[in-house]
Amino acid sequence: MSAQHDLAERFLQIADLLEIRGENPFRIRAYRRAAESLERFGGDLAALASAGRLRELAGVGSDLAQRIEEYLTTGRLAMLEDLAQRAPRGVFDLLAVPGVGPKTVRLLTERLKIGSVRELERAITAGRLRRLPGFQAKKEQNLLKGIAVVTKGRERMTLDVALALADELVAFLKRVPGATRVSPAGSLRRMRETIGDLDLLVASARPQRVMKAFTTSRWAGRILAAGTTKASIVTADGLQVDLRVVEPAAYGAALQYFTGSKEHNVRLRELAARRGLKLNEYGVFRGTRRLASREEAEVYRAVGLPWIPPEIREDAGELDAAQAGRLPHLVEAADIRGDFHIHTTYSDGHDGLEQVVDAGRARGYRHIAICDHSQSLRVAHGMSVARIREQMARIRALNGRFRGFRVLLGSEVDILEDGRLDYPNAVLADLDFVVASVHSGLRQDRATLTRRIVRAMQNPYVTVVGHPTGRRIGLREPYALDLEAVIRAAHDTSTALELNASPDRLDLSDAAARRARDAGVMLAIGTDTHRIAHYAHMRLGLGLARRAWVGPSQLLNCQTTGDLLAWIRRKRQAAGAARRS
DNA sequence: GCCGTTTTCGGCCCGACTGTTTTCAGTCG
Numbered sequence: 299m300s301a302q303h304d305l306a307e308r309f310l311q312i313a314d315l316l317e318i319r320g321e322n323p324f325r326i327r328a329y330r331r332a333a334e335s336l337e338r339f340g341g342d343l344a345a346l347a348s349a350g351r352l353r354e355l356a357g358v359g360s361d362l363a364q365r366i367e368e369y370l371t372t373g374r375l376a377m378l379e380d381l382a383q384r385a386p387r388g389v390f391d392l393l394a395v396p397g398v399g400p401k402t403v404r405l406l407t408e409r410l411k412i413g414s415v416r417e418l419e420r421a422i423t424a425g426r427l428r429r430l431p432g433f434q435a436k437k438e439q440n441l442l443k444g445i446a447v448v449t450k451g452r453e454r455m456t457l458d459v460a461l462a463l464a465d466e467l468v469a470f471l472k473r474v475p476g477a478t479r480v481s482p483a484g485s486l487r488r489m490r491e492t493i494g495d496l497d498l499l500v501a502s503a504r505p506q507r508v509m510k511a512f513t514t515s516r517w518a519g520r521i522l523a524a525g526t527t528k529a530s531i532v533t534a535d536g537l538q539v540d541l542r543v544v545e546p547a548a549y550g551a552a553l554q555y556f557t558g559s560k561e562h563n564v565r566l567r568e569l570a571a572r573r574g575l576k577l578n579e580y581g582v583f584r585g586t587r588r589l590a591s592r593e594e595a596e597v598y599r600a601v602g603l604p605w606i607p608p609e610i611r612e613d614a615g616e617l618d619a620a621q622a623g624r625l626p627h628l629v630e631a632a633d634i635r636g637d638f639h640i641h642t643t644y645s646d647g648h649d650g651l652e653q654v655v656d657a658g659r660a661r662g663y664r665h666i667a668i669c670d671h672s673q674s675l676r677v678a679h680g681m682s683v684a685r686i687r688e689q690m691a692r693i694r695a696l697n698g699r700f701r702g703f704r705v706l707l708g709s710e711v712d713i714l715e716d717g718r719l720d721y722p723n724a725v726l727a728d729l730d731f732v733v734a735s736v737h738s739g740l741r742q743d744r745a746t747l748t749r750r751i752v753r754a755m756q757n758p759y760v761t762v763v764g765h766p767t768g769r770r771i772g773l774r775e776p777y778a779l780d781l782e783a784v785i786r787a788a789h790d791t792s793t794a795l796e797l798n799a800s801p802d803r804l805d806l807s808d809a810a811a812r813r814a815r816d817a818g819v820m821l822a823i824g825t826d827t828h829r830i831a832h833y834a835h836m837r838l839g840l841g842l843a844r845r846a847w848v849g850p851s852q853l854l855n856c857q858t859t860g861d862l863l864a865w866i867r868r869k870r871q872a873a874g875a876a877r878r879s
Numbered sequence: 880g881c882c883g884t885t886t887t888c889g890g891c892c893c894g895a896c897t898g899t900t901t902t903c904a905g906t907c908g
Contacts (some may be wrong), residue, residue, distance in 0.1 A: 326890055327882035359881050397897095399906050432905090436898060484908090495908090525896055540908090544894095555893090559906065567892040574882075578893055 302336040302343045302742045308378050314393055315381040324438050331357035334561060336366075337616060340813045343784070345368055356613075388413035396444040397437075397572075405430055411770075419445050454492035454850070455537055456771060457838050458801035461486065463537060464496055467517065473543075476504040478546050483556035487608045490839025491804045492771060495538040499556050510542050525565035550593040555579035561613035564608075569617065570601045577601065593703060600754040609844040614812075626847040631840055634848040637833065638667040639710065639733055639764060639796065639824025645670035646678035648829035651689070651739045655696060657830040659703050665730040665859045666771065667708035669824075672720035674712045675737055681709075683725055690728065704859055706730040711762055715739040715810050717753030726759035727835075727870075730863065733796065733824065735764030735778070744778035751784055755793040758873030760796040761866050762822045762854070765805040771803065781810055785817050792869040794820040794854055796879040797846075799839030800832075811846035821864070822854040 312368070313329040333660065335355045336343075346352055347370050352363040356444045369375055370487075391414055392398055398406075398418075407411040409430060412421055420765035422441060427433045438594040453742035455463075464482045471480045477500050484497030505527050513524050513531060517539065522530040530540045544552040555578070556562060570577040575584055581591030582600035590600035598605045603620045607628055610616045619625050642654050649657075651668065658666040671680040681689065686709060693705045708731040719726065719734060726732055734754045742750065754760055765777035766784060788795050795814050800807045803826065806814060814821060823839035826830050844855060850856035858866065 322880080325880050327891080331881080357881065361880060397906070401905060432899060434899070440897080497908090523896060528895060530896095556908090558908080560892095563908095564892055571892075574885095577891090742882095 303340055305343075305366065305779055306336040308369070309336070309365075309369040311390065312375070312378050312381060313380075314400070315385050318385065318389060318403050319381075320400075320404075328357060328362070331561075334444070334613075338612075338809065340782075340809055349358065350756070357622060367606045375827060376385075386413060388409075388415075388417070391415050391448075392418065394448050397440050397445065415445055419429050431690060454494050454772075455496075456741045456801040457486075457489065457804070457841070458835065459537075460493035460496055461837070463539070464498070464532070464812065467496070467539065469496060470515060470517075471498065471500055471508065471512070472872065473500075474500075476502045476507050478502060478644050479549055479554060484540075487557045488559065488611060488843060489609050489838070491808065491842070494541050497556055498539065498541045499549070499553055500541065500543045501546040501549040501552075503545060505545075507702065508743055509544045510539070518781075544579070548591045550595070551577075551581045551591040551597050552579045552595050555872075557611065558607050559851065560611050562611040563642040565613050565617050566601065569603075571627075573601060575601060607844060608842060610847060612845075624781065625678045627849040628844045629840060629850045629853050631837075631846055633853075633856040634823075634836060634840070636663045636665040636667070636855055636862070637661075637825050637827070637836060638706075638708070638731060638762065638822055638854070639669050639798070640666055640827045641670050641706075642668060644668075644679075644681055644685065645675075651692060652696070652753055654827070654830060655705055657833060658705075659700070660823075660831055664702065664707055665704045665736075665862070667706035669708040669710040669731065669733045672709055672711040674714065674720045678737075680712070680720070683721065686725065687720070708732065710735055711760075712737055713750060713754040715742070715750065717750040719754060719757055723757070723759060726757070728767060729759065732759050733764040734760045734762070734763045737769055740768060740777045742777070744780060745779055746781050751779070752787040755784075755787050755791045758870045761794055761869075762796050763788070763798045763826070763828070765798040766795050766798075766805050767810065768806070768807050769803065769805050769807070770872075771804065772800045776805075785814050785819055788814065789817050790867075791876060792820070792872065794822045797821055797823045797839050797842050797848075798826050799823055799835040799842065800826040801838055804838065804842055806846075808842055808845040811842060811848065815846050815848050815852060819852075819853060821852055822849055 303866050309329045310333045313326045316326045335357050337357060347367055352366050367376060389403055389855055394402045395415060410421055410426055412418050415554060424437050427438055470476050470481050479501040481499050483499045485832055486493050487680055494667050500502055500508050509529055513521050513529055516676045517533045518531040519534040520532040522532060523639055527543050530538060532538050542556055567577045575582055581588040582597055591598035595605040604625060605619055640654060642651045671678040673680045673682050690707050697705055707729045709729055713734050714720055755763060767779055769776040795806060797811055823843060825835040827833055854862060
């Protein structure tokens with residue numbers, strides 16, 4: 299675990315403990331904000347500290363800088379230890395129960411000496427909560443439901459699941475009479491890598507009708523809340539969906555509000571307030587006069603900003619960029635000319651070469667790279683040298699039939715445990731596009747693994763490093779890796795880094811991809827397609843690239859076939875020149 | 880505890896829903 303992640307966790311604990319003690323809410327917010335900053339900071343925290351530049355982190359002033367220093371030098375935070383010692387046991391577990399906030403924790407621990415979720419459950423069943431002020435049957439039921447949620451382990455949806463559900467629900471809501479506009483909002487619209495609750499927004503002059511349709515729809519397995527403009531349901535699969543209905547005139551303001559992120563909105567409202575304006579989900583107001591509300595772009599304009607794409611609304615510099623007129627030019631679906639990481643039945647893919655190629659053409663691409671696994675990866679039926687030679691011949695024959703479309707000869711070559719590649723250079727030299735990936739020896743130590751990947755990048759035939767950190771969302775942590783060193787090496791060797799668009803990988807992550815982008819590294823979205831339907835994961839890859847502030851000029855997918863091949867050739871020639879000199 | 884185009888003090892985003900209340904506190908996003 300990284301120092302900043304660990305420290306951020308501790309700051310959040312401090313915030314919780316201060317909150318239970320009923321301290322100044324703004325002081326509490328300061329700890330949460332600093333935690334957020336630390337999570338986002340990708341660089342070397344110790345280096346930042348020794349340079350005396352900790353206060354450059356947003357929300358870190360002299361006090362918090364001191365606490366960070368204390369943690370870095372001693373590994374401890376006296377303040378947290380002090381607070382924790384005086385806090386009742388079980389507070390963090392209790393706080394995690396939906397419906398239990400700081401005030402309730404205080405009541406439960408002080409009056410009933412409850413110190414765990416288990417004890418809370420027993421106290422409810424025994425009727426002991428009735429002794430507390432404001433606790434009646436309904437509240438008990440809600441707490442029991444909340445307990446069920448935490449004990450079952452509350453899961454976030456992967457983005458593909460959320461998108462599929464959202465597409466269905468949006469189509470359904472659009473058919474409800476009186477629903478004039480429908481959009482996903484929240485983290486889905488921002489294309490975050492996983493989604494907690496799905497947020498949907500509807501414009502309608504007849505909100506009751508939309509509410510009724512929603513809460514009686516086939517998706518509504520359980521209804522958590524249903525007011526006049528807001529409702530929450532849980533689907534049979536346990537996915538929570540929140541719906542908000544607003545009048546058409548407020549649609550833009552509501553969409554802005556419900557898209558978030560929370561931090562982005564807080565900053566935007568502060569900005570509005572400094573200009574004497576008030577911003578809420580109904581519009582931008584000066585006094586009681588509404589200046590903007592119907593369209594999202596009008597809302598931003600009213601507070602003096604250009605429209606900001608949802609994917610970068612994370613309070614990660616986008617507001618400053620917008621104010622300075624320096625918003626990034628983000629890649630769009632129409633910019634994509636090809637996909638690079640595609641498997642067929644030659645290794646572990648589900649569909650045959652011709653079908654996969656036809657499907658790629660049908661998507662309107664100008665080129666695709668077929669990249670089946672290399673010989674060492676037996677579990678994925680990695681191809682022997684003879685077999686990839688045969689595949690290459692077949693692809694060459696296919697290419698003879700196409701105009702304006704080309705299948706690139708490729709491979710996903712294993713990076714062996716010492717950093718050599720799984721095919722000899724004589725084979726790699728005959729390929730157009732080489733994805734080099736780690737699939738074995740994942741437990742190597744950080745220095746070894748870093749050296750291994752850097753060595754692979756030094757091979758002139760390696761075009762891109764596949765799923766660079768190896769993480770599987772919800773399944774496997776990234777391997778120990780000095781990502782900054784990998785990014786530097788990618789830059790120095792003219793090797794691209796993959797944005798693997800497989801929904802449980804999304805690797806690089808958005809934050810890491812942003813750092814690579816800032817370092818001037820070329821990136822390449824690869825869908826890691828194992829069946830034709832996976833081509834659609836390009837949508838996730840695009841979302842990831844946009845979240846990382848990536849534009850078409852830094853994405854190999856957006857190059858023409860000629861420019862792409864020229865870019866690959868330059869690395870090969872530079873390496874050749876270096877060897878000759 | 881942070882921060883500054885209302886600057887070194889005095890602000891700090893804003894509203895819906897629930898359950899319990901008869902005007903609101905707590906929680907959530």
